[in-house]
Amino acid sequence: MEGTALAELLLAGLGGLDEQQRVAGAALLDTLLVPDDGPLDLDGWTDRVLELLWRARGRPTDPVGEEVAALAAAGRAAGSLTAHGTAALLPARYAAARRRTALALTARSLPALLPQALADLTWVHRRLTQAELDARSRRVELDPAAARALREVTGVVRPLLQPDPRPPFVPEGAAALLREAQRRTCLGCGAPLRAGHDVVPLLPRLRLPLDSVAGLVAVCAPCARSRGTALPSLRVVWAWHRRPEPPDLPEPWEQERVAGALVAVVAALPAGVPLWAGRSTSDRSTGSEGDRLRALLAPA
Known part of the structure; x- marks a missing residue:
């Protein structure tokens, strides 16, 4: 199925979906x-659902x-404000909740979300x-060609499914730690940073909201x-990639997770798209950013 046809099919079904x-x-x-192009990992999908619902305004009742609310309360009591x-901190408690949630999501939501062209869900x-x-x-086996087409239309469909205007989650004390990790310089333009500086997501939340500290700059x-x-330019990504992990972070760092998300989103960019390069400047994508980013972020 072509990306355009798949997008039309998905958009036509949006009106019948509830919030969850x-x-x-x-x-x-x-x-x-x-x-x-592998199968859909249902537990991995559930991890992402839990993360998106963790700080959502008005979780579904x-x-x-209810599972997310109980798990979030347990996390707060243990000292964490994020799903990851x-x-x-609570691996057994989290794994049990994820297992129950995966079952509920698969039974109730998956058939409404995956067109028959993508996967056989008759079971x-x-x-x-x-x-x-x-x-x-x-796991759910996916048609590889349809899955690739779905990735092509993600940028169009995703904001309509879950607009995310919330500011990024910045754990207490993380702003100062990030500033020190960046040698007290702005990651966008290199200007000196003073106390009270801003913290923004490297990957815009409208494109892919992540509650990973490594995704903040x-x-x-x-x-x-x-x-x-706009997505960040390669120069900005390189400055981010070179930034060391700060010590004593209150939440997981997850640099590799953010890097993987960056590569996946940037790989779908056509040529000519503005990229954020700091201050009021921007670069233009060439259409080869995905390959260049993979090479840039590859382990030494």
């Missing part, structure tokens, strides 16, 4: 951004929403059991004002 299904759909697109931080039903999911290795006020929703 919209979040689950956004998480599905995020999960499929990694271009390995259903079993999934809670998974690190999914409302009374689905954990044993049935386990028998399928908790300390910038001066002019760079923050010019940030917008």
Whole structure:
């Protein structure tokens, strides 16, 4: 199926989705951004749903929403304000909640989100059991060509599924730690940073909201004002990549996760798209940014 036809099919179905299904759909697109053409990992998809619902305004009042609320409360009590931080602090509690949530999402939301052209879901039903999911290795086989087409239309469909106007999550004390890691200079333009500087997401939240500390950058006020929703230029990404991990962070760093998301989103860029290069300046994409970014971020 061509990307345009798939986009039309997905957009036609948006009106019938409830709030939880919209979040689950956004998480599905995020999960499929990694271009390995393999099966959909239902637990990995659920991880992303939990992250998106973690700080959502007005979580759905259903079993999934209640599961997230209980898990978030446990995370706060343990000292974490994010899903990934809670998974690190309370692995058994998190794994059990994820398992229950994956079952609920698969039974209730997946058939409404995946067109028949993408996957055979005839085995999914409302009374689905954990044993049935386990028998399928908790995965769904996807048509590779359709999955690639879906990635092509993610930039159009995702903001309609889950607009995310919230500011980025900045753990207490992280702004100062990021400033020191950047040698007290703005990551956008290199100007000196003073106390009270801004913190913005490297990857715009409208494109792919992540609650990873590594995805935050300390910038001066002019760079923050010019940030917008453009993806970062390769120069900005290189400066970000060279920044060391600060010590004593209150939440997981997750540099590799942010790098993978960057590569996936940038790889879909056509030529001629403005890229944020700091302050009021911008570069233009050439259409080869994905390959260049992979080379740039490859381990030494």
